[in-house]
Amino acid sequence: MTMNAEWLEIDGERVVQDLQAAREALDSAQNDVVLDFSSVRRIDPSALRAMEKLAGIADEKAVKVVLRGVNVDIYKVLKLVKLTSRFSFLA
Amino acid sequence: MAETVASLSEERIAYLEGLVSQARTAAAVFTQYTQEDVDRIVKPMVLAGLEQAQYLARLAIEETRLGVVEDKALKNMVATEFVYNYIKDKRTVGAIREFPERGVVEVAEPIGVIFSLTPITNPTSTVLFKCIMAIKTRNAVIFSPHPSAGHCCYEAVRIMYEAAVKHGAPEGVFTCLESQTLQDNAYLMRHKDVGLIDATGGPGMVKAAYSSGKPALGVGPGNTPVYLEKTADLNMAVVDIITSKTFDNGTICASEQTVVIDDEIYDSVLQKFSDLGAHICNEKETELLGRTVIDPKTGYMQPMAVGQKATDIARMVGLSVKPKTKLLIAPIQGVGPEHPLSVEKLFPVLAVYRAKSVNEALTVCVDVNHAGGIGHTAVIFSRNDQIIQKFGEVMNAGRIIVNSPGSIGALGGVYNDMVPTFSFGCGTGGGNSTTDNVNVYNYLNIKRVARRTQAHMWFRVPNQIYFNMNAVENLRHFQSRSTIIITNPAMEQIGHVDTVRRHIPPETHVHVSVIPDAEPEVKVVMQGVEALNFYKADQIIALGGGSVIDAAKIMKLKYESPEADLEELAAPFLDLRKRVIQYPTEKVAQARLIAISTTSGTGSEVTPFAVLTDKEHGRKVTLADYSLSPDVAIVDPQFVMSMPKGLTADTGIDCLTHALEAGVSIFASPYTDSNAMQAIRMVFKFLPIAYEHPQDEEARTMMHNAACIAAIAFSNAAVGVNHALAHAFGARFGVAHGRANALMLPHVIAFNAGVPTKFMPSPNQRGYIAHKKYAMVADLLGLGGQTIDEKVKSLVAATEQLLDRLAIPRSIADLGISKEEFERAMPDLVKIAFDDPSWRSNPRMPLLSELGDLFWSAYRGRSLPTVAKAPQQQIAEEWSCV
Structure with a gap:
């Protein structure tokens, strides 16, 4: 599944900007997009909003967005705002 | 309520949904915060609240026209400084309490989104308090202020929000309805993403919160009785009551409503009230006051009187009082609809009652407590510990305040060591889920991580076991004045009884009691006990199989503890250490039990069990307790050859x-x-x-x-x-x-x-x-x-x-x-x-x-x-x- 995927690293210090870049990448994406959250320790409301937008665009373009390396604290946040069902997760 | 929700416009619903969504996001993000993160935010919030205490008090007075600005400022300070002092070192994130000896750790889980209703009487202090609680516990709050206190509450929320976000709280953590209707409240109370309703307000709003189907904290109405008992420090009591009842013009629901005074001190107490600026109403004034400030139809206080000064109320009613009158005191003769002033009065009008005895005083206090104040607050002034204790027992109140002012005392942390709060839980009597002074732990789901523990085990055996051939010779070691041998006919015939007798020290008086060779019956046991009593035995030798030894065990039990109820002692149990029925430890006599087994199977000579046949009821009764174990076991094979x-x-x-x-x-x-x-x-x-x-x-x-x-x-x-x-x-x-x-x-x-x-x-x-x-x-x-x-x-x-x-x-x-x-x-x-x-x-x-x-x-x-x-x-x- 991830063999041909586009791989983007999310910087823990620039989550919103990197998610913006990911949104742009979705426009030209041919395959799945993998967002590597390994270096993200915590997310804030603006990052959550950015993720919600990203999920919306991914739905429109029928592109699968895979989140990799999401720590359990962030996963719980995504669960609480009901975003987990809109992404795939990779350990 | 469904109808009122249905009448909301689409725009309004979108607005309310936006508030909830914002709060939900903030609450979700908040779950990532550590204790240190949270504490870093709380302190500047408290300082901001303290700095704006007077400003917010003025706003509240201007908007609500209730209360006293100085007192409201003081309340804002208590809601920040005193509350902070209590919570600053409390753990509210992660592991909050540990019980290593029990293997239990309590872990905090935030609630998420709290929908909070705030009252007209204490608007800004309640907001400050709830904001601090919410941040300390990582929750987001949507505030719905009383419609007549919207602006001051909004300002209080703004001040708290700005301080919180500036120091790292997630944006959207507090929101406040700019204007609100019952429909808005109904919608939010039932919203799936609201985790808890914290309703401080009138009884209607509290009831609506509890009726919503959501978990709710609600403050019930009060009607605080005060017992002023004759041993009390009267000067202190009178000042405390005036301080409390006039504080913010009596708007705190824990304030005193009816003071029941012992006959012996009644006149002097009223004189002290009068000396300190209270107006004592005569019968006619009391009647007029009751008719005016209490709605005769509903029996509740008139809103126009709430939070007003005593002089303004007197003017309203048409009473002539001195210009600096602090309090109107109205003597009443009973409690109930015929005595309108016996209900809650959130203004400086105080009912007083003359009691002829302690019992009458307590009875009237119970009546007041039950006339709309169950679960809330009660006050006693006394130096008599027994009466204080009795008062605590008969009052159904979450807070029973002793020798201190009701309103400020109930807030906690000022006159006593109760938890500081601006939200009084009133228990089930007040339709609430808690009697707590609501504080941080009420804003948390507390999880228990319970590690597997091992039950304490035991290994008990009789003190002495003598075994192998001729072990019976050891009987010579046991000094006894009077010994009874319990045995069956076969043992006598075979000569085993004689063998045993030979080894008993010669100075011992020995009596042989022969019982049937069958599981012992109650009658047989009691005959044995009679013999033990008659011979004042200090030693019992059970010689036989399981039945004989079991009989001897029960005889010893009844001999030493005649009150032991065998039926009760046979009650079922699952775990010996947790059994309901305990075997007697007090003994009127004491006898050593030596068991000599004559079969190689039951092991009754060392077991703590005995089986009794209850012929009357056609059943067997099993007794089990280590106190039944024989003191000495002799395992001598000569008796089984x-x-x-x-x-x-x-x-x-x-x-x-x-x-x-x-x-x-x-x-x-x-x-x-x-x-x-x-x-x-x-x-x-x-x-x-x-x-x-x-x-x-x-x-x-x-x-x-x-x-x-x-x-x-x-x-x-x-x-x-x-x-x-x-x-x-x-x-x-x-x-x-x-x-x-x-x-x-x-x-x-x-x-x-x-x-x-x-x-x-x-x-x-x-x-x-x-x-x-x-x-x-x-x-x-x-x-x-x-x-x-x-x-x-x-x-x-x-x-x-x-x-x-x-x-x-x-x-x-x-x-x-x-x-x-x-x-x-x-x-x-x-x-x-x-x-x-x-x-x-x-x-x-x-x-x-x-x-x-x-x-x-x-x-x-x-x-x-x-x-x-x-x-x-x-x-x-x-x-x-x-």
Whole structure:
């Protein structure tokens, strides 16, 4: 599944900007997009909003967005705002 | 409420949804914060609140026209500084409390989104308080202020929000409805993403919160009674009451409403009130006041009076009072609708009542408490601890304030060490879920991480056990003035009683009491007790089998503790350490019990059990307590050398059953295992010899010791389902206990070795180990087999062979019991076996159907159920598996 995927690293210090870049990448994406959250320790409301937008665009373009390396604290946040069902997760 | 929600416009719903979404996001993000993060935010919020205390107080007064600006400023300071002082070191994130000795850790889980209603009477202080609570606990709050206090509350929320976000709180953590309607509240109260409603407001709003179906904290109405008792410090009491009742013009719902004063001090108390600026109303003024400030239709206070000054209320009513009057005091003669001023009055009007006695005073306080103030607050001024205690018992109030002002006292942290709050839980009496002074712990879901603990185990044996041939000689060591030998006729005939007598010191007066050779009846026991009393015995020697020794145990119990109720002591229990009924510890007499066993099976000489036959009610009563254990056991094989072969076989298998059941019991321990395993080894080796060569002294000695050793094991680890089956079957068909055990034994081993349909809770064992324990026995006996399955089969086969060698019938059918008769008995057998406490220590919990299956297996005999495949494991590990 991830063999041909586009791989983007999310910087823990620039989550919103990197998610913006990911949104742009979705426009030209041919395959799945993998967002590597390994270096993200915590997310804030603006990052959550950015993720919600990203999920919306991914739905429109029928592109699968895979989140990799999401720590359990962030996963719980995504669960609480009901975003987990809109992404795939990779350990 | 559904209709009101339906009337909301789409735009309004979108607005409300936006608030919830924002709060939900903030709450979700907040879950990532640490305790340090949270504490870093709380402190500047508190400082911001303190800085703006007066500003917010002025705003509140301007908007609501209720209360006193100075007092409101003070409340804002208490809501910030005092609350902070209480919570600053409290852990509210992650592990918040640890109980290492219990293996329990409490872990905080935020609630999420809280919908908070705030009142008109304490608007800004309540907001400040709730904001601080929410941040400390990582929750987001949507505020809905009282419509007449919207602006000041909005400002309070803004100040808190800005301070919080500036120091790292997630954006959107507080929102406030700019204007609100009942429909808005109804919508938000029922919103799926709102986790908790915190309603501080009027009774209607609190009721709506509780009716929403959401978890809610609600403050109920108050009606605080005060008992001013004659021993009180009157000067302090009067000042405290005035301070409290006039604080913010009486708007705090915990403030005093009716003061019940002892007759002896009534006049002087009223004079003190008057001296300090209160106006004492005469009868006519009281009537006028009641008619004006209380709505005659509803019986509730008139809103126009709430939070107004005493002089303004007097003017409203048309009373002539001095210009600086602080408080209007209205004497009343009772409580209830005919006495309108006996209800809650959130303004400086105080009812007073003259009580002729303590009882009357307490009774009137109860009436006031129940006239709209259940669960809230009550106050007493007294130096009499007994009366204070009684007041605490009869008042149904979450806060019972002693020798301090009601309103400020109830807030906590000022006059006492209660938890500071601006939200008073009123318990179920007030329709609330808590009586707490609501604080941080009410804003958390507290999770308990409970680690597995091991129950304390025990290993008890009689103080002294003398064993091997001629052990009876040791009787000479026991000094006694008066000894009674309890025995049965056979022991006398064989000459065993004379043998015993020979070894008792010559100066001892000895009396022999012969009882029937059967399970003891109450009547027999009581005759024995009479003899013990008559001879003032200080020593009892029980010489016989289990029945005689059991009888002696119960005689000793009733002799030492005549009040002991045998029926009560036989009450069922699951765990000896937690049993409801305790055996008596106070004794009117004391006698040493020496048990000399004359059979090699029951082990009664060392067990804490005794069985009594209750002929009157047609049943057996089992007593169990370590206080029943004999003080001394003498295990001398000379008393069993003449045992008949059949009895040797039956009692020997009883001994084996004890050992095997103790070995696999859920209460087994390394201490009991060592005894159980040794007894099993001795039985397999020496029982056939003792059976076939009754005069073999070594075999008899070993079997006599084995019975005692097995009994030590099961005294501490208990028995199992084999005994439950044998008790039911033996009683129904009159089959000796040992033989009944033998008929069940191979089937029970196979049953316990299988994978249980239902596991028995056994906190002291790691996993299911019965099959491994049986395999361990097989190894010990050198029975062969490579796998656990093979070893269990070897043990079953070896048990079968032993029973064959002892010529024990191998099926119930072999006893001549017809299938039809057995089938008829089956429902009763299953019921009785299930009620038998023995199986409660069995490793596998038997289903009723499985008890039936086991009975039928025993009926058929050799067609044993297949031993189920259990996971294979190295046996060596199982030596330490309990």
